[in-house]
Amino acid sequence: MTDLGLQGKRVVVTGAAGGLGRGFALGFAEAGARVIVADINPDGIAETAQMIRDAGGVAEPVTVDVTSAASCTALAEAAAGAFGGIDILVNNAAIYAGLERRSFEDIDEAVFDKVMAVNVKGVWQMSRALTPLMRQAGGGAIVNVASATVFSGSPQWMHYVASKGAVIAMTRSMARELGDDKIRVNVIAPGFTLTEASLGLMEDAASYGVSRGALKRASEPADMVGGALYLASDLAGFVTGQTLIIDGGRQFI
Numbered sequence: 458m459t460d461l462g463l464q465g466k467r468v469v470v471t472g473a474a475g476g477l478g479r480g481f482a483l484g485f486a487e488a489g490a491r492v493i494v495a496d497i498n499p500d501g502i503a504e505t506a507q508m509i510r511d512a513g514g515v516a517e518p519v520t521v522d523v524t525s526a527a528s529c530t531a532l533a534e535a536a537a538g539a540f541g542g543i544d545i546l547v548n549n550a551a552i553y554a555g556l557e558r559r560s561f562e563d564i565d566e567a568v569f570d571k572v573m574a575v576n577v578k579g580v581w582q583m584s585r586a587l588t589p590l591m592r593q594a595g596g597g598a599i600v601n602v603a604s605a606t607v608f609s610g611s612p613q614w615m616h617y618v619a620s621k622g623a624v625i626a627m628t629r630s631m632a633r634e635l636g637d638d639k640i641r642v643n644v645i646a647p648g649f650t651l652t653e654a655s656l657g658l659m660e661d662a663a664s665y666g667v668s669r670g671a672l673k674r675a676s677e678p679a680d681m682v683g684g685a686l687y688l689a690s691d692l693a694g695f696v697t698g699q700t701l702i703i704d705g706g707r708q709f710i
């Protein structure tokens with residue numbers, strides 16, 4: 458792989474028990490980074506960490522609930538203990554699997570609150586727990602994972618779309634606040650991508666939206682990794698507050 462300057466960098470990937478998060482964790486490890494594999498699902502992170510170690514990489518699984526400030530602080534302490542600090546955070550954890558499509562008029566209030574707690578508050582809690590370590594390191598990069606649904610306004614999923622719109626808005630605000638600390642904050646907005654979670658959402662998941670794309674194939678987690686590595690690396694050293702849509706040209710072309 459091309460040297461992206463990520464050798465030895467210390468990365469936290471949340472939601473890394475499977476799906477895209479596992480893809481990001483494996484991708485950063487392959488690029489030479491040391492990875493804190495974080496998720497609320499302890500079995501999944503143990504598996505991801507083992508996959509990285511089997512491939513010769515460095516990984517530590519750490520259980521976290523991103524909605525809890527105390528849990529995010531504990532993760533920061535674990536990261537400082539394991540690697541002496543953190544350079545990069547990938548905020549990928551979200552409620553996505555199992556979300557029912559419903560008219561906005563019929564969304565259950567408790568489900569709405571839960572989606573906001575994980576997808577919005579979780580990004581805030583994790584970011585504020587780890588920025589002190591990035592400051593100590595002299596700078597860093599945060600890559601937030603939103604969704605291309607923000608731009609398509611995917612119907613019957615208003616809570617999820619709104620939560621991911623908030624991630625883009627928070628990114629722009631955090632980027633402005635953290636520029637003086639040399640911490641860059643950007644977003645990846647994936648289009649529909651085949652993961653266990655997305656396959657569970659509908660019967661025709663493998664062909665969903667393919668005909669609308671400029672590139673007519675289904676998207677895999679590996680398709681998202683290059684964008685995250687780029688935004689986290691010095692190649693994107695003058696890029697902050699931006700959103701990279703990775704959807705094979707479905708939304709705008």
Ligand SMILES: NC(=O)c1ccc[n+]([C@@H]2O[C@H](COP(=O)([O-])OP(=O)(O)OC[C@H]3O[C@@H](n4cnc5c(N)ncnc54)[C@H](O)[C@@H]3O)[C@@H](O)[C@H]2O)c1
Nearest residue numbers: 472474476477497522523549550551554604649650652654
């Ligand atoms: N798969 C897609 O089509 C698609 C498209 C656009 C955006 N995304 C986004 O990509 C990311 C990953 O999606 P995925 O398809 O891999 O889904 P996924 O459900 O496999 O991944 C989400 C992960 O977040 C973890 N998580 C949930 N609540 C948590 C909490 N409170 N604390 C810590 N971890 C928690 C889950 O255990 C899970 O491992 C999500 O942000 C999702 O919104 C996915």
